[in-house]
Amino acid sequence: MTAEPTAEDTDLAEYVLRLGDDALVLCQRLCALVTRAPTIEEDLALANIALDLLGHARTLLAYSGTLDGTGRGEDELAYHRTERQFRSALLMELVPGDFAVTIARQLVYAHYSRLLWSALEKSSDATLAAFGARASREVEYHQMHADQWTVRLGRGTAESRRRMQAGLDLVWPYAAELFERDALVDRLDAAGTAVAPARLREEWEREVAAVLDEARLTLPKPAWQATGGRDGLHTEAFAPLFAEFRSVRLQYPGGTW
Amino acid sequence: MCAGIERPRSDLFICEGTATAAVLDEGVVDGVEQLNAHFEALLAAGEQIEPRDWMPDGYRRMLVRQVSQHAHSEIIGMQPEGSWLTRAPSLHRKASLLAKVQDEAGHGLYLYSAAETLGVSRADLLDALHSGHQRYAATFNHPALTWADTGAIAWLTDGAAVVNQAPLCHTSYGPYARAMRRVCQEEAFHVRQGYDVLWSLCQGTPEQKEMAQDAVNRWWLPAVALMFGPPDTVAGGADDRTAAMGAAVSQRSMAWGIKRHTNDELRQRFVDNVVPQAERMGVTLPDPAIRWNEERGHYDFSPIDWQLFRGALGDGSQCARQRLAHRVAAHEDGAWVREAVDAYAAQLADGELESVELDDEGRRVS
Ligand SMILES: [Fe+2]
Ligand SMILES: [Fe+2]
Numbered sequence: 200m201t202a203e204p205t206a207e208d209t210d211l212a213e214y215v216l217r218l219g220d221d222a223l224v225l226c227q228r229l230c231a232l233v234t235r236a237p238t239i240e241e242d243l244a245l246a247n248i249a250l251d252l253l254g255h256a257r258t259l260l261a262y263s264g265t266l267d268g269t270g271r272g273e274d275e276l277a278y279h280r281t282e283r284q285f286r287s288a289l290l291m292e293l294v295p296g297d298f299a300v301t302i303a304r305q306l307v308y309a310h311y312s313r314l315l316w317s318a319l320e321k322s323s324d325a326t327l328a329a330f331g332a333r334a335s336r337e338v339e340y341h342q343m344h345a346d347q348w349t350v351r352l353g354r355g356t357a358e359s360r361r362r363m364q365a366g367l368d369l370v371w372p373y374a375a376e377l378f379e380r381d382a383l384v385d386r387l388d389a390a391g392t393a394v395a396p397a398r399l400r401e402e403w404e405r406e407v408a409a410v411l412d413e414a415r416l417t418l419p420k421p422a423w424q425a426t427g428g429r430d431g432l433h434t435e436a437f438a439p440l441f442a443e444f445r446s447v448r449l450q451y452p453g454g455t456w
Numbered sequence: 457m458c459a460g461i462e463r464p465r466s467d468l469f470i471c472e473g474t475a476t477a478a479v480l481d482e483g484v485v486d487g488v489e490q491l492n493a494h495f496e497a498l499l500a501a502g503e504q505i506e507p508r509d510w511m512p513d514g515y516r517r518m519l520v521r522q523v524s525q526h527a528h529s530e531i532i533g534m535q536p537e538g539s540w541l542t543r544a545p546s547l548h549r550k551a552s553l554l555a556k557v558q559d560e561a562g563h564g565l566y567l568y569s570a571a572e573t574l575g576v577s578r579a580d581l582l583d584a585l586h587s588g589h590q591r592y593a594a595t596f597n598h599p600a601l602t603w604a605d606t607g608a609i610a611w612l613t614d615g616a617a618v619v620n621q622a623p624l625c626h627t628s629y630g631p632y633a634r635a636m637r638r639v640c641q642e643e644a645f646h647v648r649q650g651y652d653v654l655w656s657l658c659q660g661t662p663e664q665k666e667m668a669q670d671a672v673n674r675w676w677l678p679a680v681a682l683m684f685g686p687p688d689t690v691a692g693g694a695d696d697r698t699a700a701m702g703a704a705v706s707q708r709s710m711a712w713g714i715k716r717h718t719n720d721e722l723r724q725r726f727v728d729n730v731v732p733q734a735e736r737m738g739v740t741l742p743d744p745a746i747r748w749n750e751e752r753g754h755y756d757f758s759p760i761d762w763q764l765f766r767g768a769l770g771d772g773s774q775c776a777r778q779r780l781a782h783r784v785a786a787h788e789d790g791a792w793v794r795e796a797v798d799a800y801a802a803q804l805a806d807g808e809l810e811s812v813e814l815d816d817e818g819r820r821v822s
């Protein structure tokens with residue numbers, strides 16, 4: 200039996216689970232796009248980004264399972280929870296419409312995650328600090344990829360510009376949830392183990408505004424804000440995503456993979 | 457190296473059918489004969505032909521056909537496994553499969569680049585694929601029905617690809633040979649991964665093992681028949697006439713140093729590789745004729761005759777249509793993106809981006 204985790208470990212387990220679920224669900228959305236991209240280069244790029252995100256999810260989920268005292272491994276956590284136990288932000292499960300929506304989401308998440316992982320390099324938790332150092336460098340490429348596409352589509356043709364703006368408008372209401380604060384992140388932030396994402400918001404806004412400016416696109420001013428993912432309150436798109444994700448594993452109980 | 461051979465450059469001559477056939481001027485014919493002699497001398501010296509070297513039309517055509525078909529196969533081949541990316545039963549397997557499908561996209565890119573050195577464009581080759589004018593390995597016209605299929609595909613079809621491609625690392629056309637050297641190492645890795653997927657299933661529950669065996673049953677023939685092309689020797693299962701026809705094509709290709717072995721030789725090599733692996737894994741290959749032949753020093757197997765080959769093609773099947781439709785849909789859905797890329801690149805080239813103001817519709821404000 201594992202020892203009872205401390206209150207701080209329980210907090211950290213939940214925090215890390217949120218971040219791991221974000222990466223896992225976004226990875227799942229990208230997986231579905233491979234072989235459907237506008238160019239072969241892009242099939243390759245999306246697979247590459249999905250693979251990085253999967254790596255992040257695996258590290259974070261495994262760490263969460265250690266911290267919470269259950270000893271659950273990455274697969275146990277990824278495949279054997281219920282929908283309501285997933286902590287990902289709603290942005291990740293958003294059904295991708297066209298390529299512009301995919302890029303808009305990547306833009307939001309890549310800047311956010313790069314800022315977050317860099318900030319976590321200074322975490323007093325050694326595991327999280329090491330993860331932050333590795334992951335922040337990987338998502339630099341994701342950010343560059345999203346920035347370049349945003350500019351290309353924003354400045355390409357009238358159609359690409361219209362679609363890119365529509366993609367941003369669709370995605371933007373989901374950005375705020377990434378920066379939400381609650382008692383849990385405040386406690387961890389005060390302890391120096393984690394970073395309250397609200398502290399990254401201003402820098403994030405400055406960065407994406409600069410990209411949109413270069414792309415000659417308009418920064419959306421959303422009329423509403425999505426929320427609920429951190430409490431496991433997802434959209435209706437989540438259950439089918441999760442059902443597909445775990446379908447094989449559920450069909451073969453007790454299987455070895 | 458054979459430094460003594462002068463290398464006439466293709467760009468100094470109009471080398472495509474246009475001029476050589478149409479202009480029957482004595483001098484030109486002499487010139488072509490001389491060029492051909494140089495070309496043959498390069499081949500005889502074991503040198504690689506490079507894009508700027510003169511080459512006969514037939515050689516160029518055979519290469520364009522083979523390299524583009526190969527590129528298309530990499531791209532279409534992403535589909536059967538790619539459809540399981542969202543359903544991989546463990547995160548470790550999901551990562552391996554993502555890496556594999558990513559590799560296959562890379563292979564497609566290297567090969568399209570190699571084809572482009574022959575004076576064709578990727579856009580035109582893709583159009584030819586989409587319109588059905590160019591083909592891809594018919595192996596991929598078979599459906600990937602279960603998770604175990606991802607293992608069987610990687611083990612058997614990538615395994616067949618390795619056997620085919622190892623000699624192509626020394627094929628006579630330089631850019632193709634170099635592309636194949638990069639591809640081959642990764643393919644060998646895919647084979648091991650595929651074996652490992654099936655091996656794990658065979659270690660698992662009876663239901664998992666059944667899934668593995670079923671996938672092997674369905675992918676054996678597409679791999680052994682289709683990955684190597686039709687029979688081209690009498691021993692391999694062709695009748696005298698078709699063997700002679702197949703052999704003629706193979707011989708032309710071999711004389712030019714594009715191919716190094718007959719289809720049937722490579723097929724035998726594949727069977728010899730795979731049979732012991734299947735035994736170790738504990739799956740049965742669905743060919744009762746497979747047995748070790750002491751005299752030949754090879755495994756016997758049912759000859760892949762033309763009837764079997766045609767039956768395995770799956771031309772016009774639901775799955776064949778779906779593969780092409782999937783590819784065409786992705787291409788058409790992405791048209792606006794590629795147009796944007798071109799438009800932006802053109803703006804950059806004109807150096808006008810900083811100075812031009814666009815209105816809300818993206819039109820230039822004059
Ligand atoms: Fe990467
Ligand atoms: Fe490949």
Ligand SMILES: [Fe+2]
Pocket residue numbers: 560614642643646
């Ligand atoms: Fe492969």
